Amino acid sequence: MFRRLHLLCLALVLPPAPLRALEFNMPVGVTDTSQSIFNLHMTIFYICLAIAVVVFGVMLWSIYHHRKSKGHEAAQFHGNILVEVIWTTIPFLILIAIAIPSTITLKDLYDTTESDIDIQVTGHQWKWHYKYIGEDVDFFSVLATPREEIENRKKKNPNYLLEVDNPVVVPVHKKIRFLFTSNDVIHAWWVPDLAIKKDAIPGFINESWTRINEPGLYRGQCAELCGKHHAFMPIELKAVSEAEYETWLAEQKTAQEAAVAAAEKDWSMEELMNTGATVYEKNCAACHQADGSGMPPTFPPLDGSAIVQGEKIDHMKIVVNGRVEKGMPAFGKQLSAVDIAAAITFERNSWGNQTDDMVTPAEVQDLMDKQ
Amino acid sequence: MSAHAETLHHGPAKGISRWILTTNHKDIGTLYLVFSLIMLFIGGTMAFVIRAELFQPGLQLVMPEFFNQMTTMHGLIMIFGAVMPAFVGLANWQVPLMIGAPDMALPRLNNFSFWILPFAFTMLLSTLFMPGGAPDFGWTFYAPLSTTYAPPSVTFFVFAVHMMGISSILGAINVIVTIFNMRAPGMKMMDLPLFVWSWLITAFLLIAVMPVLAAVVTMVLMDVHFGTSFFSAGGGGDPVLFQHVFWFFAHPEVYIMVLPAFGVISEIIPTFSRKPLFGYRAMVLATIAIAFLSFIVWAHHMFTVGMPLTGELFFMYTTMLIAVPTGVKVFNWISTMFRGAMTFETPMLFAIAFIVLFTIGGLSGLMLAIAPADFQYHDTYFVVAHFHYVLVPGSVFGIIAAVYYWLPKWSGNMYDEKLGQWHFWLSFIGVNLTFFPMHFVGLAGMPRRIPDYALQFADFNMLTSLGAFLFGTTQLLFVYILVKTVRSGKPAEQLPWEGARGLEWSVPTPAPYHTFTTPPELNKE
Numbered sequence: 001m002f003r004r005l006h007l008l009c010l011a012l013v014l015p016p017a018p019l020r021a022l023e024f025n026m027p028v029g030v031t032d033t034s035q036s037i038f039n040l041h042m043t044i045f046y047i048c049l050a051i052a053v054v055v056f057g058v059m060l061w062s063i064y065h066h067r068k069s070k071g072h073e074a075a076q077f078h079g080n081i082l083v084e085v086i087w088t089t090i091p092f093l094i095l096i097a098i099a100i101p102s103t104i105t106l107k108d109l110y111d112t113t114e115s116d117i118d119i120q121v122t123g124h125q126w127k128w129h130y131k132y133i134g135e136d137v138d139f140f141s142v143l144a145t146p147r148e149e150i151e152n153r154k155k156k157n158p159n160y161l162l163e164v165d166n167p168v169v170v171p172v173h174k175k176i177r178f179l180f181t182s183n184d185v186i187h188a189w190w191v192p193d194l195a196i197k198k199d200a201i202p203g204f205i206n207e208s209w210t211r212i213n214e215p216g217l218y219r220g221q222c223a224e225l226c227g228k229h230h231a232f233m234p235i236e237l238k239a240v241s242e243a244e245y246e247t248w249l250a251e252q253k254t255a256q257e258a259a260v261a262a263a264e265k266d267w268s269m270e271e272l273m274n275t276g277a278t279v280y281e282k283n284c285a286a287c288h289q290a291d292g293s294g295m296p297p298t299f300p301p302l303d304g305s306a307i308v309q310g311e312k313i314d315h316m317k318i319v320v321n322g323r324v325e326k327g328m329p330a331f332g333k334q335l336s337a338v339d340i341a342a343a344i345t346f347e348r349n350s351w352g353n354q355t356d357d358m359v360t361p362a363e364v365q366d367l368m369d370k371q
Numbered sequence: 372m373s374a375h376a377e378t379l380h381h382g383p384a385k386g387i388s389r390w391i392l393t394t395n396h397k398d399i400g401t402l403y404l405v406f407s408l409i410m411l412f413i414g415g416t417m418a419f420v421i422r423a424e425l426f427q428p429g430l431q432l433v434m435p436e437f438f439n440q441m442t443t444m445h446g447l448i449m450i451f452g453a454v455m456p457a458f459v460g461l462a463n464w465q466v467p468l469m470i471g472a473p474d475m476a477l478p479r480l481n482n483f484s485f486w487i488l489p490f491a492f493t494m495l496l497s498t499l500f501m502p503g504g505a506p507d508f509g510w511t512f513y514a515p516l517s518t519t520y521a522p523p524s525v526t527f528f529v530f531a532v533h534m535m536g537i538s539s540i541l542g543a544i545n546v547i548v549t550i551f552n553m554r555a556p557g558m559k560m561m562d563l564p565l566f567v568w569s570w571l572i573t574a575f576l577l578i579a580v581m582p583v584l585a586a587v588v589t590m591v592l593m594d595v596h597f598g599t600s601f602f603s604a605g606g607g608g609d610p611v612l613f614q615h616v617f618w619f620f621a622h623p624e625v626y627i628m629v630l631p632a633f634g635v636i637s638e639i640i641p642t643f644s645r646k647p648l649f650g651y652r653a654m655v656l657a658t659i660a661i662a663f664l665s666f667i668v669w670a671h672h673m674f675t676v677g678m679p680l681t682g683e684l685f686f687m688y689t690t691m692l693i694a695v696p697t698g699v700k701v702f703n704w705i706s707t708m709f710r711g712a713m714t715f716e717t718p719m720l721f722a723i724a725f726i727v728l729f730t731i732g733g734l735s736g737l738m739l740a741i742a743p744a745d746f747q748y749h750d751t752y753f754v755v756a757h758f759h760y761v762l763v764p765g766s767v768f769g770i771i772a773a774v775y776y777w778l779p780k781w782s783g784n785m786y787d788e789k790l791g792q793w794h795f796w797l798s799f800i801g802v803n804l805t806f807f808p809m810h811f812v813g814l815a816g817m818p819r820r821i822p823d824y825a826l827q828f829a830d831f832n833m834l835t836s837l838g839a840f841l842f843g844t845t846q847l848l849f850v851y852i853l854v855k856t857v858r859s860g861k862p863a864e865q866l867p868w869e870g871a872r873g874l875e876w877s878v879p880t881p882a883p884y885h886t887f888t889t890p891p892e893l894n895k896e
Contacts, residue, residue, distance in 0.1 A: 023827050024811035026747050041744045048734040056727060059705050063723070067713045068645070074712040074870075078647035087702045088695060095691045098741065103684060105743040110680045125520075150823060152429040160428060161825050180677075185516045186610055188675060188750060192816045197746045199676045201611060202515065203604020206677035223675075223750040223818045225509045227520060228436040231821035295436070297502045298522065327520055 027192050030214045030239070034195035036105050044098055051094075112207045115177035117170065123180070123187030123200035123222070124329065126229035126286060130168045133179075137252045140334065141166045142282050143232045147290065150232075162219040165282070167236035171245035172212045180206040184329070185227060191220035191237055199224055212239040229286050263337045263361040269345070272358060276346025279339045283331065284347075292351045298327070303351040312357055315344055316367055337365040382884055391486070394478035395884060396463045397781070402485050403460030404774070408850070410452030410492065411767075415843050417445040422839040424822055425832050438822035439507035440499065446510030450628065451535045452492050454762065457770045458631040459484075459542045462570045464781060465773075466546060468875035468882065469564045471555030471891040476548040484541040491534035498524035509820060511621070514602030514613040518594040525595055529588045536581045543577035546570055555874065557893045561655070564873055565648065568655050569634030572662045576623045576630070579666075583620040587613065611676050618669035626665045629729075629761060630658060632769025633700060636722050638873070639776050640704050643719035644711030645870035650703040657696035657703075664693050674745045683742045690740035697733055701726060716868070717791030721772035724764055724799050732760030735810065750820075753813025759806045763842075768798075771849065778853075779867040783881025784860025790852045797845040804838025 028038045066072045118133040124140075131138035144163040148154035157163075170176050180189055182200040190197040193216075198208045220235040240248065281290065284302075288294045292303035302308050307315050319340055322330030331340055341361040348355045383389045383398065393399060420441045424432050433441070463481065467474055475481045498505040503522035506512065517525060550563070550571050563571070590613070593599040600606020602613045641648045648654065670678060670686040678686075704726050713719070735757040739748050748754060779785050808831035813819075817828045824832065865880045878886045 023815035024831070026814045027816070037743050037747060040741060041738070041747065044738050044741055044744065048737060052730065052734060055701060055705065055730060059708065059723075059726070062705070062709045062711075063713060066644075066709065066711050067715075069714070072710075072712045074645040075710040076646065077649070077710075079650050079652070083702075083706070084650055084653045084699070088699055091695050091698045095694060099688060099691060102687065102741045102743055106683060106687070107680065109743055109746070110683075150430055152431065156428060156826060158826060161823060185520055186513055190750075190818070192747060195747055197675050197749055201676065204609070204611070204677070220816070221818050221821075225439070225513070225516065225820045227516060228434075228439060228507070230439075231435065231818075231823050298436075298504075324519075 029193045029195050030212055030216065030218065031194055031210050032213070033105070033109055033210070034193060036108070037195045040101060040105055043101070047094060047098065109208075112177050112209045114175060115209060116174040117176045118179060119168065119170070119176060120179045120181070121168075121189055121200065123182040123184075123189070123226065123233075124334065125184050125227050125327075126222075126233040128164075128168075128187075128189070128222075128233060128235060129183075129334070130166075132249070135249060135253075137249060137256065139166050139252070141168060141236070143234060145232075147281070147285075159219070161232065162221070162234045162236070164234055164236045167217070167238045169238045169240060169245060169248050170212065171242040172215050172239050174242070175209060175211050177207060177209045180208070186224050187222050187226045187233070188224035189220070189235060190223040191218050191235055193218040193220075194237070197223055215239050215241060232286075259336050259338070263365055267338070267341070267360060269358050272342045272345040272360075273349065274342075275338065276342035276344075279335065279343040280346050283335065283339075284343060287327075292347070292353075302347050303353065305353075308347050308353050309355055312344075312348075312359055312363075313367075315348070316340075316359065316364060319344055320364065320367055321371070332368050332371065337361040337368060340364045392482070394474070394482050396467050396475045396478070396481065397882065397884065399475075399481050399485050400460045400463030400465075401781075403456045403463060406485075406488060407453050407457035407460060407770075408853075410448050410456070411846070413496070414445050414448035414453055415846065417441045417448070418839060419843055421445065422836040425824070426836040427833065428824055428826055428829050430823055433822070435822045436504060436507055439509075439820070440505040442820055443506045443509050443512075444495070444499070447495065447506075448492070449762075450510065450624070451532075452488075454628045454766050454770070455535075455539060456488060458570075458573070458628075458766075459539075461566075461631065461635070461770070461773050461777075462542075462546050465777065465875060466549055466567055466570060467553070468780075468878065468886060469567050469873055470550065470553060470558060471874045471887045471893075472549060472553035473885065473887045475545050476553055477545045480541055481545055484538045484545065487534050487538040487541075491531045491538065494527055494534070495531040498527050501527070511617060512588075512591065513617075514591065514594065514610050517591055518602055521595065526592065529592045532588045533585055536585045539577050540581045543574035543581075546574040547578070550574075555887070555890045555893055561652070562893075564634075565637035565651070565654055566631070566634035569630045569637070569658055572658050573627050573630045576627050576662055576665065580620045580623045580627075583616060584624075587616045587620065590616070611673070614673050614676060615670065618672045619666075622669040622672065623662070623665040625758075625761075626661060628766045629769075630662070632725065632766050633658065635769045635773040635776070636704060636725050639718050639722040639772055640707050640726075642776075642868050642870045642872070643716065643722070644708050644713050646707060646711035648703070649706035649709075650699075653699055654703055657699040660696040661693060664689060664696070668693065671740060671742075671745070674742045675749050687740060687742040691737065694733070694737050694740075701730055701733075714869075716775075716788060717786070717795055718772045718776035720792070720795040720799075721768045721775065724795070725768045725772065728760055728764030728768070728802070732757055732765055735760065748813065750818055751813035752809040752817045752819055755819050756806050756809035756813055759809070763806065764799075764802050768802075771798075774853075776868075777875070778856060779863035780875060780878075780880055780882055782857045782860065783863060784856050785863040785867060786852055786856040786860060790848065790855075794845065794848050794852060797848070798842060801838050801842030801845055805835055805842050806838075808832075808834045808838075 026038055026041050120131040120133055122129040127140050127142045129140050141164045144165045145161050149156045180198050180200040182202040187200040188197055189200055194210045196208045196210055198206045216239055218237045222230055222233045287299040288302050294301035320332035322328045338361045341359045341364045344359045348357045424438055501524045505524055506528045508517040590601040594601055600608040602608050602610050637648055668690045671690040739745055739757060775791060812828045812831045817824055863880050866876050874891055
């Protein structure tokens, strides 16, 4: 603690070193709109500062000079129409001066027409799903920070809580339109460097757009309280050159085809258990906990659960179809047959559950096809 | 209470039944104020939990779900349990004394409005021990987090909010009826002290918007239990409808929590400047203007929900307009101080801090009004900093100033000035240490309502937590000062403040149990 305070004091005294620890203003960002919002922010800030200096200045001057202990006699005036009119009019004029550039910026922000790329962003408790419209590419983006770091068992890395497994990738200099919606509660997609913050609302679609000027990795977070892991669904956006973007897009398509093929191969128990452990950690542990103990009564334990130890088909149905009224998502819409099969196999053979059952991707695919 | 001649035959009942059965405005005022102080400490304890968890990055003390319960309950308790009842308590004590009335117009209703509150808050607090925990969807309880995805305790939350609403509406009716009907003969509306004016306007706001809150919690209840779909797109409803209805209540609510404080400050500043209030008529008009504008700005809380451009522009312009009447108030206070003969007793110190820090909160509010910039500020700690600046050194300092100012009249004893000054300076430093760094982390990108955060926010968060611990513990000193004053303070004079005017100072000290049983003669100044 003292080391930190010491660092803070140092940082206040010394010229800004490459220390990330002291960011205290809005980022300028990497788009024209983020730039104009930043300028707007600084303009209003300086106006506010000027008002504060004048108002507090008069007040402090008065406090210093017009005190009884200095023998000042109180005047008895109590009103003046002229000054009332003046100090009603001046703020009004200042407001008009602020309103004009704000209106121009806002109109620009609302112009989502003529986009080059459309990406549908869907909020889920507690991860983001990206779908490249017209490209057959879609994937989930989940927090990549290890649990050990969150629980203070390991040193935190510099991108703590701001890193994901699959960043959303976009090309620079292209107009990208985002379409926001949600699968459950309201989320908000926010990347400060892009100056985009938009609510993702279940049942409705919101729009926003950006055109990024510099390649780079831009990080953000969910900004609307969306339940218990609200703090743990970050956004990582990678802006690359157009050529790199095309290559990446092609790779994604191949990978998604490979995933389909994987469902058809024969999986061994060991492979399923290994994959299952990873899938469980990423998708299930937030509620049912890493040790399967759950958080009753909201999130039931899996360790010793009658469903997990019972018939395979009941277990599969719950995972695939979910129990939306209890907050259990329908994973059939989110994960591949392989991932679901692996997670179920893992759950049925972990902690106190020793059923020796193996659920194959083919079985899961079968169930999903029947639905 | 001393045995003043007037009180001999009509003194308070003995023992606990005095407090349960009382219809006396002074007793009920005291009940409200004590209740609010207790709630301040309960809500403050929750703030302690929040700040302790945020002291460092990583999860140390509490799990995220409990953290969310703490932020939710902290907000609900501070707003509905601490700030609002404190102002009703001040109104109970002061409105009859300031207008020369013997009591509130509806004394039994008055007793009822208070005694709803302990039950409402017992129910709300009991949710902490229920399976699934207390409400965890934020004090704004946005659907569908508060409907489909809510813990079972949401039902109790709805019931508790209904009870608080009934209490507030009844209290407001009482204030309005009292002010309209029980003014001393010859006292015109434009003779009313500003505290009374502010409360009158506040009471109208309460009557207008508390039923809207009742409506929105009822819709939540219906969605949870009776299969309606007000807020679910799946059944033809709209989650954003919730936000419109909620903020139509909650924006005027913001002014409900600050207008009475404006009134308090307008009483204290002239007293300690020994100079009449500058621009009385402008002050009244500005308050009415703020109250009116508060009804047409609500969607500035929703700039990111995807409203049409015209909607965004409308709410941006109306919100900016609020700066005009608010500015008028600040300018008038400063003009009152200008060329006065000021002294700086504890109430004055809190009042001056109110003007400065509330203005800072107002200026950050102006920044938030700018819709495009709000896309960056929205739901960050910048917003948290903004509303705490208007609520803590705003409303809460206003309440504390009022208590120091009128305590000599209420209790008959003078508080310890030296301890009062200590209380002020520690609070002033604590409050700024807590809330100022929040502007920085907010601008740098820290969202609100998170139990854990990225490393670049660590230093300012630690500073904020230290400030919060200082500010919180300092309020124990406040309790000590209050107890000491009531128990063993030096007897106060009838007019404890040289520059004070108004009917409340014309009654003996301490104020007898019954005052103005015959209406006072007004000597026109």
